[in-house]
Amino acid sequence: MGKKDASSVKLAVDQYRKQIRKQDYKKTKPALRATRLKAEAKRSAPGIRVRCVTINIAYTVLNLHNLLGRLGCGHDISNNT
Template identity: 75%
Template sequence: MGRKDAATIKLPVDQYRKQIGKQDYKKTKPILRATKLKAEAKKTAIGIKEVGLVLAAILALLLAFYAFFYLRLTTDVDPDLDQDED
């Protein structure tokens, strides 16, 4: 008989969850649907951190291309050589 008495005692967490469930049940379906859609949109939205990382990657790629072509196309001019030796 001790088991039956122990089973009827609920934890405060379970009571709190039950109370929250009752409050959510009182809301209408459109409100619940809107809340669910808002939470889903917030979870899947692109954050500032991701945008910053993408922009930094693009900038680094452009800088690498620029540096490659700059170093490839520049001619080394030796200052000791005089081209006007006539």
């Protein structure tokens, strides 16, 4: 019983994809290039890069602080001699 329902949904999705493909064929090369460049610009937005760099720097500083604390390079208040 469930197979009939699943195949009809698949057909609807295939028809939708086919329709989208036809629309892409109608586009000119400059329009396709503009769409591609717009998508690339979204992925490599400067705000995202700045956030990633900031997070990496903070992570590195915290790890360095933790490492120095474990090596005994930190200041110990109890040894005031």
